Amino acid sequence: MHTSYLFRFFLRFVLGLYCSGLLQANALGSPKKVLLVGSNLAPNSLEVLRFTQNDVEKMAEVLHELGGVSSHDIILLQNPSYQELEQSLAELHENISPHTQLVFYYSGHADNKGLLLGKEVFPLQKIRDFLEDERAKIRLGIIDACQSGALVRKKGGQVLPGVDIRLEVEPSLNGAVLITSSSAGESSLEVDELGGSLFTHFFVSGLRGAADDNQDGMVTLEEAFSYSSHQTLNHSSISRSGSQHPTFEYNLSGQRQLVISVLNQKSSLVFGTDLVGSYLIFDRSRNRVVAEIEKKEGKVRSIQLPLGDYYIKKRLPSAVLIQKISLSTNKSISVSEQKMHTVPYEEDVTKGHPSKVFQPTWKYGAPFLEHTAYTMRRKEKLIGLKGFAYGFSDDVTLFSSFFIPSLSAKYRLFHTNKFSLSLSSGYSIDIFSFKDERYTGIFLTTGTAFSWRIHPSIVFSSGLDWELESWDIDENLPENLFSLWSSISWVFTENDLFQSMGKSTTSSTLEKDSTSFSITVQYVHRWKSMRLSGGIEYLNILSDRKGEYTPVFNIWWRW
Template identity: 35%
Template structure:
């Protein structure tokens, strides 16, 4: 039996909804502290981790909100006082015949001296005494911190390919369990990408449905821990801190599998389709972010109502969708397929956004004008399956119209809707273009000046290829221009070509 799997699953068992005889009295003291002792850098997400864990307990774990104490950056005395006050409520609940549960959770700095709350400490021995001495029938302490393995005194752990062990039921379980996110000598690692610690983040995501391996809408202890342990280990294998293993110590009685969370309890539910080989990233309100591997079965996530962004990642490219989960609703995400742009990026194509500058030649609808040197700057941005290109142009030259010499200048802008014609590293895009600008004409002899608005309509093409950290490209245009000459509206063919340097963003 894998001790790591058994311990964490046993601790999570205490969070499961109760059996048919009714819910036990559930109490929790949750602590998050970003600040450690002098010389320790502030953590990024410890307090947020504790807040997210509280939300999961109340939303899915059947913990009444008024029975959950949440301490953000407390002093050591505040932590002790919270446990004493909760102990009084536990004792009263036991006197009324209720089966009682106490959960203590800490996320923050820790070291050989114990939990670090600013410049104060609560030793691991004291924590063991405070939790272990409580009058609750079942007690669990979960510590997500560096050196948290000192709480359990387990120096290492190994991963098992599967979990196969007896699990205590929520009603009958009695005793104490201490669960640590690390072994002795290991660091509890945070990730800016997921916005939290690996251990707590993946535990929450498992409770929200990612651990529901059989797709029955219920997450059992084995399912939840299998997901949490695997994701935490996998997420830390390649970090600078190295692999992170949870550890435990427990003295409990009780057998039987339990349900850890019921997805029907959530505000809303999102069902991801069957999609072997793909992965999904879900971002939404309250910084909820879940990374879920697509499998042979659909996966249902229990989430708060709100707006979400879902991104599908697969070897053939990425695809995304924005959606709104209404309260009480279950939404099935349709299959997502990469657009040509997304497929192009997977093969080394350009980034979703490009800034560019370049020079070339362009026509102006004036008699005898021909081609003139031109300069342009602009941006191209992908919008779903299409691209939007905005360009600012300048050109000018001296020209001769049957012996009448004049100078002319043009300043304008053009907007093009582009569609990718291929998916390679060299990307070819084309689409309609609409432009408007202003032209000035000054006669060389009389110095008389004329001006007119210029409307252009045609087709644009953009061909780009990588060149080191940049891209180079050709911007092509073909169409017609209309402007007023001698009080008459004149329309002429128009063309342009420019060599560009492009910077991705």
């Protein structure tokens, strides 16, 4: 009985290993041969390019690390002549089997006649001949160049979200796919700040995991193209050259999707469900951007990267958030905005590598301050009817009032995605009370606050404050005020917030004690940098046995 159990266990173990390897082989597809070409050369009428070598190196790295392509099967050409490119294309076809996948990538100048290799023109028809050679099972061409859409015939088109480049006809996948970075007559952007072309930047980012929309650990050509084309269009729409529409043409048959990369590396960056916005990944050792991810709410993304040191960067309107991360073997690290530091643009260590600007909201990046434990970002500013505030650092926010000379500070002691704990202290001087010689008019305050994000849209906060009010010199009677408060803040849209706060205050002197309680309800609306709040406060002093209602209103700007 025992021997039979061990045999079955061993058999299942061996079959599991075999199936796992088979699935991975199927996922990566057949053996690949890759030709990557970069040409900075330009005819006299065009400007010489600078970063095509970076483009081909990025493509080579991601295909080798995640695409299952041996380094021996990757040919890199930089600034080739007509003859060198023609010879390399011929070599690519040598010793191929019907199961081979061929990949051709070009970054450089082009027009409606062909690839511009300096003063030489490599005809587009030769690229078409490569794609139509059926000796190889799969032929994939990627052209990142101006007017590269001239290669696409009428059945090609501009990408739409979720475009399906599959034909479910046969059980195996065969055919050719051509992807171009722009439509006919359009420019393809090379971005100095990215150190490469816009389309290749997002295509490589997609292969590293940004495009894995269904989170199955594999990036298909459909996912990579949809992600890169959408991001390219969004980012190019604000450029002086105009929008850039990546295009495709396909002639595929089969029920399987063409998998380009498998996300099976142990070292990776994980972007959790709580992160929102555009994140740029900067390789510190090579001093260049290696990936960018547009993170949506509620999604998890894993970006596969080689071992090394990186900066994770998120751009705000007035500053950038930066987190320093070192990836080591068999280790995945979660990106956390709580560990990011706010850095002014002039102090940005990755200066010259901008990403999409993220406008902070109450839910993400700029939480509501009143009756919470939250602080402002470094050098963030707030000015309103009641006073002004300044983010001295990510952990310290300074406050002051316009009408009463005062200075207070809120210091963040502890902060995670869910919990925040802060300590506050300050003083104020009531200049209007100096008319009474017996009255000093000085107030000292201190307190602590705790906030708990019980839901992305709901924050519960509570705190304890102590205030020592100015005293009467004749009787030397200081007055202590102890306040215990709690609040619920509900962000029910990106621009609208509702807060309810209850507070109990005990006033204590040597002669008597008194207690009061108040309830404040307010609605707050956000419009760009302006904030507008209005509500009502109910105050009841127990000794007087009566209460009164007072409207509350404020308007302020935060940037």
